[in-house]
Amino acid sequence: MSINTEEMILNMGPQHPSTHGVFRLKLHVNGETITKAEPVMGYLHRGSEKLAEGFIYTQFIPYTDRLDYMNAMTNNYIYCAGVEKLLDWEIPERAEYLRIITMELNRIASHQLWWGTYLLDIGALSPFLYALRDRETVLDRLNEISGARMTFNYMRIGGVKWDAPDGWIEKVKESVKVLRENIAEYDELVTGNEIFQARTMNVGTLTKEQVINWGLSGPIARGSGVDIDIRKTEPYSIYDRFDFEVPVETKGDAYARYKVRIAELHQSLNIIEQACEQIPAEGDIIHKKGARIMMIKPPAAEAYTRAEASKGEIGVYVVSNGKTKPYRVKLRRPSFVNVSILQDMLVGESIQNVVAIFGSLDVVLGEVDA
Amino acid sequence: MDLLTMILYAVIILGALLGAVTYAILFERKVIGYMQLRPGPNRHGPWGLFQTIADVMKLLMKEDIIPTAADKKIFIIAPVLAFVPSFAIFATIAWSENIVGADLNIGVLYFIGISSITTLGVLMGGWSSNNKYSLLGAIRGVAQVISYEIPLVLSIIGVVILVGSLNFREIVLYQESIGMWLIIPQFLAFIVYMISAIAELNRSPFDLPEAESELVSGYHTEYSGFRFAFFMLAEYVYAIAISALATTLFLGGWLGPAFLPGILWFLLKMCFFMFFWFWLRATLPRARVDHLMGFGWKVLIPLALLNIVITAIIKVWMG
Numbered sequence: 001m002s003i004n005t006e007e008m009i010l011n012m013g014p015q016h017p018s019t020h021g022v023f024r025l026k027l028h029v030n031g032e033t034i035t036k037a038e039p040v041m042g043y044l045h046r047g048s049e050k051l052a053e054g055f056i057y058t059q060f061i062p063y064t065d066r067l068d069y070m071n072a073m074t075n076n077y078i079y080c081a082g083v084e085k086l087l088d089w090e091i092p093e094r095a096e097y098l099r100i101i102t103m104e105l106n107r108i109a110s111h112q113l114w115w116g117t118y119l120l121d122i123g124a125l126s127p128f129l130y131a132l133r134d135r136e137t138v139l140d141r142l143n144e145i146s147g148a149r150m151t152f153n154y155m156r157i158g159g160v161k162w163d164a165p166d167g168w169i170e171k172v173k174e175s176v177k178v179l180r181e182n183i184a185e186y187d188e189l190v191t192g193n194e195i196f197q198a199r200t201m202n203v204g205t206l207t208k209e210q211v212i213n214w215g216l217s218g219p220i221a222r223g224s225g226v227d228i229d230i231r232k233t234e235p236y237s238i239y240d241r242f243d244f245e246v247p248v249e250t251k252g253d254a255y256a257r258y259k260v261r262i263a264e265l266h267q268s269l270n271i272i273e274q275a276c277e278q279i280p281a282e283g284d285i286i287h288k289k290g291a292r293i294m295m296i297k298p299p300a301a302e303a304y305t306r307a308e309a310s311k312g313e314i315g316v317y318v319v320s321n322g323k324t325k326p327y328r329v330k331l332r333r334p335s336f337v338n339v340s341i342l343q344d345m346l347v348g349e350s351i352q353n354v355v356a357i358f359g360s361l362d363v364v365l366g367e368v369d370a
Numbered sequence: 371m372d373l374l375t376m377i378l379y380a381v382i383i384l385g386a387l388l389g390a391v392t393y394a395i396l397f398e399r400k401v402i403g404y405m406q407l408r409p410g411p412n413r414h415g416p417w418g419l420f421q422t423i424a425d426v427m428k429l430l431m432k433e434d435i436i437p438t439a440a441d442k443k444i445f446i447i448a449p450v451l452a453f454v455p456s457f458a459i460f461a462t463i464a465w466s467e468n469i470v471g472a473d474l475n476i477g478v479l480y481f482i483g484i485s486s487i488t489t490l491g492v493l494m495g496g497w498s499s500n501n502k503y504s505l506l507g508a509i510r511g512v513a514q515v516i517s518y519e520i521p522l523v524l525s526i527i528g529v530v531i532l533v534g535s536l537n538f539r540e541i542v543l544y545q546e547s548i549g550m551w552l553i554i555p556q557f558l559a560f561i562v563y564m565i566s567a568i569a570e571l572n573r574s575p576f577d578l579p580e581a582e583s584e585l586v587s588g589y590h591t592e593y594s595g596f597r598f599a600f601f602m603l604a605e606y607v608y609a610i611a612i613s614a615l616a617t618t619l620f621l622g623g624w625l626g627p628a629f630l631p632g633i634l635w636f637l638l639k640m641c642f643f644m645f646f647w648f649w650l651r652a653t654l655p656r657a658r659v660d661h662l663m664g665f666g667w668k669v670l671i672p673l674a675l676l677n678i679v680i681t682a683i684i685k686v687w688m689g
């Protein structure tokens with residue numbers, strides 16, 4: 001015998017503790033089982049791409065900070081790298097290393113925050129505070145070099161804005177040691193926990209085909225056995241000089257994505273360590289012209305560059321018509337692409353799993369809505 | 371006991387309980403705070419001693435909001451219905467050999483029977499709020515409490531068989547006579563009791579009815595001000611009551627070395643249980659509804675039944 005019940009539409013968000021910002025999910029639920037999910041986005045839309053057309057090239061850099069505000073360094077980088085590709089500039093050695101160190105530090109901060117908030121979504125309170133404590137170490141280093149904790153505005157077209165203060169590299173080396181211990185703590189506290197494994201294993205499973213068809217990238221793709229990391233497959237900047245591994249899991253569930261991110265933390269620390277060893281003691285930090293000219297005029301051309309952000313593949317497509325302002329800037333935001341699969345993933349799941357699945361995608365709303 | 375002493379006893383227990391809840395909340399926040407590398411509340415009074423009082427004052431002075439779409443009468447009754455039984459069950463607790471409100475022969479039965487009424491309050495509160503999250507929270511809460519009430523009661527039956535009485539005082543006196551706490555002969559029952567008690571109390575890791583990351587705030591989403599305080603109060607009073615029950619059944623109630631009076635031993639053991647629950651909250655993620663139900667019906671109930679069989683055999687064998 002079956003009892004017919006009325007379908008209920010549950011409005012999750014835009015103000016809901018687990019949507020990490022202003023994301024809205026219209027869930028059609030039967031009891032606690034979801035029959036249909038409609039993601040609604042756009043509450044944080046600021047028209048970043050259009051804004052870029054009204055600014056000179058340098059002025060748009062702070063706006064990239066505000067896309068994925070958890071991982072602003074890579075956003076800074078990718079925009080600058082795009083314009084540099086148009087200009088065909090050589091970046092000074094020291095600047096490249098500073099870029100790598102800050103980007104990897106930022107990746108660590110981003111993954112740490114994800115770790116904390118994901119566990120908070122699943123219902124564990126303490127990891128969030130541990131994550132914030134450790135993230136503070138990273139943010140302090142980034143603050144010392146750029147003067148900001150989240151919206152760094154650190155990179156410039158042709159290099160970076162500030163040189164590292166005295167003793168900063170040593171401090172970073174120290175921090176790496178501290179972070180190694182802290183991250184080992186994460187494993188002890190959470191990874192082996194039975195309830196955590198029960199909540200994440202076989203939840204939100206994505207197949208390899210799904211990942212490829214939907215163009216998903218980053219830890220989500222690598223959690224499903226797609227071995228793609230732009231740092232390795234198409235090395236940009238000076239990533240080819242470092243020895244690091246790309247962690248890949250094959251199961252494709254939330255737990256696999258968790259494992260990938262934790263492993264990536266270790267790999268980022270490896271990269272930072274090597275970069276701190278290799279960095280030239282002194283040298284220019286910005287291309288000569290970049291330091292002198294405000295009004296950059298790239299030749300009329302177009303360029304697409306891509307990089308591996310903490311959320312996935314970030315790309316920027318810059319079109320120049322030879323004037324001081326870009327003709328068009330198109331941003332490929334990994335969160336926006338990754339969140340698109342949500343409506344397929346959620347059908348048939350329970351409300352509790354919605355939170356576990358949505359959290360495991362690691363979406364930042366600033367980037368979804370741009 | 372004449373009427374005057376009864377009233378006096380009730381008033382003292384009520385006052386003591388309210389005080390205890392006030393400081394249980396502070397205790398919880400401090401314990402979790404230190405576990406999370408932060409000092410916890412420390413602004414109001416020395417060591418944050420007046421923090422909860424300030425919080426309660428705030429709740430008292432808040433505007434009384436009843437949602438337009440809510441079913442007013444039921445909305446108003448629900449928190450009261452949730453709170454009153456939680457307080458009523460303290461009548462039978464034997465704090466020490468002499469301090470006991472009502473020396474009922476069916477103490478355990480009374481305790482369990484009355485405490486189930488609170489579930490009604492939760493259901494009424496969730497339903498009458500006319501809010502989808504509240505409804506989901508209430509349904510979860512009821513399903514959970516009903517499922518876990520069974521292993522809880524079954525685990526207590528082991529103790530009752532061994533002692534041969536439902537009277538709290540006699541249970542403790544029995545433990546004195548055999549010279550050990552019942553946690554040793556009834557260890558399996560103790561484990562089952564502890565796990566189902568956590569689910570009964572809606573505490574982490576089984577705090578599904580008010581899972582804030584999923585259901586905003588569960589069944590009391592729409593409640594604010596003092597009505598909300600009533601739900602909170604009921605929850606903490608239950609935590610204390612279940613600790614008191616565990617102390618009586620498994621840890622020998624007021625028994626302990628003579629350098630401290632019995633009642634202090636009782637309270638210390640109770641604090642240990644409270645601490646245990648706070649500790650769990652700081653450590654564990656939340657379980658999932660289907661896992662929770664499966665665990666209750668497929669693991670805990672068979673275990674509790676097994677315990678009853680073993681206890682019965684031992685009882686017959688010992689004569």
